[in-house]
Amino acid sequence: MLEINAPKITCPNCKLSELCLPYGLQKDEVAQLANIVKNKRPLQTDELLYSQGQACQSLYAIKSGSFRSFITTSEGVEQTMGFYLPGELMGLDSLQHGRFTCTTQALETASVCELPIIHLNELCAQIPSLQTQLMRILGKEISSDHDKIILLGHRTAKEKMATFLLMLSHRYNALGFSSTTFNLSMSRQDIANFLGLTIETVSRQLAFLSKQGVITVKQRGIQINNLDLLNTIVNPCPIHYVVNE
């Protein structure tokens, strides 16, 4: 097969390197890392990157596009675990047993870097700062899961919706995109499932925020008109949960 002459993006010239594994590494170390990266062909919308239960040989870093990861329980119930944006690492949950515990699906056309775990481990032993960075990313994964637990545990539908929008806002901002205007790559159904709500409730909460003037919604297009107010919604102050009360 002929290779189209697209400029090959690898770690040393990747704009996402500050968010991804190369962060904190020396130039030559980044080059070493780039050596073990396998480029995969782009994925189409709805295409699966990997499936729950599959043996895990590699981790995947997103170059472009976005993904939804979800678990299908024994009863066939889907739970969306999260959404992944460029620069983020997918597959970390599989480190326990060497099998993916989630299925990961492209929400739009997307491209990823494949990082074979064997080589990554070897490199970690050689490059302490890579090990540190991998640990940091693992820690981030854990703490972002913690955020989700708080979100699902003690938040009303309105707070969940506002938090979800702010989460995306922050992450887009970190990527250098606008923090106030962005397009949702996921459907209402995906959002509802992620937040532990129904699609109708998501729709109603968006309508409510829209009526308040906090956001403007046009299909999947979101514009945040009042970040402060959105933050206020996320941080209410229920007296009955206050410590030592």
Added chain:
Amino acid sequence: MLEINAPKITCPNCKLSELCLPYGLQKDEVAQLANIVKNKRPLQTDELLYSQGQACQSLYAIKSGSFRSFITTSEGVEQTMGFYLPGELMGLDSLQHGRFTCTTQALETASVCELPIIHLNELCAQIPSLQTQLMRILGKEISSDHDKIILLGHRTAKEKMATFLLMLSHRYNALGFSSTTFNLSMSRQDIANFLGLTIETVSRQLAFLSKQGVITVKQRGIQINNLDLLNTIVNPCPIHYVVNE
């Protein structure tokens, strides 16, 4: 201060080593690991092992007793993140920024092994199987967080309660204790907070399961009379969530 002549338990003669970091290590490697372990004095009930925001120098493995970890949000709302039993590693969430993101509190008299991170990292570089095991434990932490997300996202109060009891049952079983008779080391308030419910709902669900004869409740003493039925409650089959329907 005089040292009471208690037999000093370290990794090589610790009964929990199969569940803890030493798993999969050679004898001499376990000894090396034991060398970096600092023994801390026992903790009393309600005593804090570490607090949210504190700089994290060490991870902690539980020798005996149990812990509750929780996050206090900016509004002062507490969210219980999880409960830790012997053989489990605490502090992993801090690997991202080097600061604890949770506060961890003893639910009863407890003792822990302190694992200085610097030394642990050095040892990981020397002992590949230790690094593998640490990764495995990190993966387990992530996948147990995923279980919590599913629990909070798509479960009714009854299912949450049943799942909680089964979770404990499995973990006690793994520790060599009875999987059907155990004492809860946490209060109803702790359980409620963990499950995203109110204390009244927890109480009512326990009463309900008790009336059904599935369990017997005597204060914090729990006896599971029908494990199968409890499993059935956890695995209902809501048609509307089924994939491709």
Added chain:
DNA sequence: CGTACAATTGAGAATCCTCAAGAGCAGTGG
């Protein structure tokens, strides 16, 4: 034995879900 705290139980209220219908938009074909 009385106090303090934890847990249970009851009644009414609020939130979110369920079911059902309608609106908006993209793609297809006449």
Added chain:
DNA sequence: CCACTGCTCTTGAGGATTCTCAATTGTACG
């Protein structure tokens, strides 16, 4: 160009679950 189909999303009404508030019971400890 417009109707038709299919899909996603929105909107409405009623119902179920869980929360809130309040009172009571139970247990531990001085």
